[in-house]
């Protein structure tokens with residue numbers, strides 16, 4: 346079972362099944378709702394999502410008819426999205442998870458909509474935390 350919490354901690358979830366079809370989505374809606382280059386999302390079964398606290402804190406924004414992005418109203422963390430055409434599954438926002446998962450992303454999608462500064466440059470330095478030299482007081 347996977348566990349997750351939103352940024353403020355009011356919304357807590359358990360995911361009681363596997364995560365399927367994990368992708369990095371570069372579409373403009375995912376960029377705007379995440380505030381960054383892309384969102385990493387995967388399908389879960391609706392029956393596998395257990396909201397253990399903060400359900401009343403979750404609101405949604407309907408981006409197109411029947412498609413809703415559900416988020417914490419306190420801290421704005423994305424939690425999942427839903428589609429009325431497929432109520433048996435949800436699209437989990439993987440950033441909410443606190444536990445390691447065994448599944449892995451399979452692809453980048455909507456790369457035609459990607460930000461022009463989003464280059465997947467593997468030659469850039471990679472760090473586990475903030476880059477060295479960053480002034481922590483200005484975070």
Ligand SMILES: [Zn+2]
Pocket residue numbers: 351352353354355356417418419420421422
């Ligand atoms: Zn929150």
Ligand SMILES: [Zn+2]
Pocket residue numbers: 370371372373374375376384455
């Ligand atoms: Zn997207």
